[in-house]
Amino acid sequence: MAIASSYAEFSTQHQLHGLSEASLSALMQGEFPIERGKDFLHFQQCIDEELLNHPVIRANPYTPWFAQGEFSLDQLKFFIVQFSVFSNQFLISQLFKMLSANTLEEMHASKEILANEIGVVFNDTGGGVSLYADDVVSHYADGDDSQDYTFSDGSDHEKYSAALSQDEKQFGAITGSIEGGHFRFKAAHFELLMRSAAPLGLGFNDLGKRKFGCEQTLFFCDELCRLYGSDDYQTAAAASYAVENWAAAGFWGELISGMKAYKERHHIDNLPITFFTWHNKLEANHARHTQEELESYYFSNDVDERRFIHEGNEMLDGVYTFWRGLDSHRHLH
Numbered sequence: 001m002a003i004a005s006s007y008a009e010f011s012t013q014h015q016l017h018g019l020s021e022a023s024l025s026a027l028m029q030g031e032f033p034i035e036r037g038k039d040f041l042h043f044q045q046c047i048d049e050e051l052l053n054h055p056v057i058r059a060n061p062y063t064p065w066f067a068q069g070e071f072s073l074d075q076l077k078f079f080i081v082q083f084s085v086f087s088n089q090f091l092i093s094q095l096f097k098m099l100s101a102n103t104l105e106e107m108h109a110s111k112e113i114l115a116n117e118i119g120v121v122f123n124d125t126g127g128g129v130s131l132y133a134d135d136v137v138s139h140y141a142d143g144d145d146s147q148d149y150t151f152s153d154g155s156d157h158e159k160y161s162a163a164l165s166q167d168e169k170q171f172g173a174i175t176g177s178i179e180g181g182h183f184r185f186k187a188a189h190f191e192l193l194m195r196s197a198a199p200l201g202l203g204f205n206d207l208g209k210r211k212f213g214c215e216q217t218l219f220f221c222d223e224l225c226r227l228y229g230s231d232d233y234q235t236a237a238a239a240s241y242a243v244e245n246w247a248a249a250g251f252w253g254e255l256i257s258g259m260k261a262y263k264e265r266h267h268i269d270n271l272p273i274t275f276f277t278w279h280n281k282l283e284a285n286h287a288r289h290t291q292e293e294l295e296s297y298y299f300s301n302d303v304d305e306r307r308f309i310h311e312g313n314e315m316l317d318g319v320y321t322f323w324r325g326l327d328s329h330r331h332l333h
Helices: 002-014 021-028 034-050 073-099 104-118 157-161 189-200 215-228 233-247 251-266 274-300 305-332
Strands: 136-139 148-151
Touching: 002 021, 002 034, 021 034, 021 274, 034 274, 034 305, 073 104, 073 189, 073 215, 073 305, 104 189, 189 274, 215 233, 215 305, 233 251, 233 274, 233 305, 251 274
Parallel strands: none
Antiparallel strands: 136 148
16 A cells, blocks of 8 residues: 555656556656656557547447347357457467567567467466456366466455356466466367357358458458557557557447347357357456556657557557448448
8 A cells, every 4th residue: 555655756756657567667766757758658548549449449439239139040140250260360460469479578478368369278376467457366277177366465355256257267367477378279269169160050160360351350360460460660550559559448238239149139148159259258367457558668769759640540440340341241231
């Protein structure tokens, strides 16, 4: 509590409201000049106004409609197939991002995401550094359905003790590191999505491959490779920040609402939606970490602010094209 109070006093004294505690700590210790913190806050204001107001975040044309659950079976199958193409092809851009890392730490961070995508569950018992929520300790045992979450300071235990459903716990923790984690085929994100597709009559040979993607979906996949997987670190950082803020903006909740409504309306009890509920919780955990990453990057690099915002918007344009493709299809079918 005393530490939090000192951060508050420091931010008030120097007009640095809005910076993360990690950044405030670095400024308090003299690692960076106070003016650098003020420069970042101005940059953040520009990001908020010129990047995070992108229509794919503020006015997605597809997900509010989807949330009502009034789509047809063909519309749902088209959505699942296109999402499976994006989800599977994302592995390519994530691999590019890993190979283009400037530092070993950046490579490790990209490996965490890539390995988790293909089925290595997160845990914090193998000596790894927590990737997403440093103040959370997750205890996970292979083959044990019980999972307990506690904060390192002992607070808010209730929040995480029921964070995951029994089904979600099969896919590992939503915090921690892949270091020492167990690999499971069924924990791969693509295989998790296959479970939702199966009751709809969709199998392995109907999903994930590039040939199943419509024009708009493939444009999105290509933009992920060009921007998110760029060998220019600032371009990759801008695209990554844009993607994470889109992912944490609430669209997962709308997809969950739509899937639940469809299940109830059509009495399909065997339609699992764990892919969507688990990702919703996972992305909620990314938000704070993503912001801290941006601040750390800004303080340690000479950032071309206008280019960062421009390329972030290019990435969101790609995301928007994906959703507009889905929206166009539902109007025609």
